[in-house]
Amino acid sequence: MVFDGVDLRNGKDINEVCAGCHGEFGQGGKEGEYPRLAGLPPAFIARQLDLFRDRKRTNLAMVESVDHRQLPDADVLDVSAYLAAIEIPSKLPPVDETAPGFNAYERLLASKRVVQIPRAAGDVEAGKGLYRRECASCHGSQGEGDAKDAVPFLAGQYTSYLWRQVPKYIAKGRIHDPSAPEEPELLASFADTDLQNIFAYLSILDD
Numbered sequence: 001m002v003f004d005g006v007d008l009r010n011g012k013d014i015n016e017v018c019a020g021c022h023g024e025f026g027q028g029g030k031e032g033e034y035p036r037l038a039g040l041p042p043a044f045i046a047r048q049l050d051l052f053r054d055r056k057r058t059n060l061a062m063v064e065s066v067d068h069r070q071l072p073d074a075d076v077l078d079v080s081a082y083l084a085a086i087e088i089p090s091k092l093p094p095v096d097e098t099a100p101g102f103n104a105y106e107r108l109l110a111s112k113r114v115v116q117i118p119r120a121a122g123d124v125e126a127g128k129g130l131y132r133r134e135c136a137s138c139h140g141s142q143g144e145g146d147a148k149d150a151v152p153f154l155a156g157q158y159t160s161y162l163w164r165q166v167p168k169y170i171a172k173g174r175i176h177d178p179s180a181p182e183e184p185e186l187l188a189s190f191a192d193t194d195l196q197n198i199f200a201y202l203s204i205l206d207d
Contacts, residue, residue, distance in 0.1 A: 001043045001083050007074075011082025014075055017065060018083075025113045026083045032158025036115055038086035040163065041151035045080035047178070057174060084147075088115050090156065090206035115206075120159040122193075122200025131198050138177075143205050155205035162199055 017024070018037070023029050026038030037045060051057035052066045053076075071079075091115055097101060132141070135154070139145055143155030154162065168174045170188045175181045187195070 006081040011078035034073040035161040037083045037087045041147040041150045042080040042084035049076045103145035120200045120203040122196040127197030127201030
């Protein structure tokens, strides 16, 4: 996909529709009922929108919002690039609220961008070992993903959302590796305890 010449202003306008579920800044919402989109690789976001438009990835909320007439290819690229460029901190920087010039309203606005993943239950050290052995080569040593290869980050994504995707991948409702769609699903080889431990490890990486 080519993102040269995208219209970020148009992407921001399109995101007003997405914001009803995913938040004004793509931060997600309702503790992972709606995933974080901000900072995902633009090609990954665009591919998911293509799948939703073509009804190859099912989601009732998305079906109502996305089709080829409502969201042509240029708009897909624009909103994907816009969301990918949004930076979401995991915590607010410390400030002195008694200092001259402190602006409580600006602080409140900044807080809306923060996504802090609560620590998930599980054995963090066991999860760390599993993650580094099985997942890090694609998703990055710190779960940061890979923009060049359109691999999504896992650290900073809601644990409840990640859990909901597991059975979809195992059932091939979603394809884990688009370059090898016929390969056996990696997640099917993990016990629930293994996944719990991996997610526990991922949940601390944004601390």
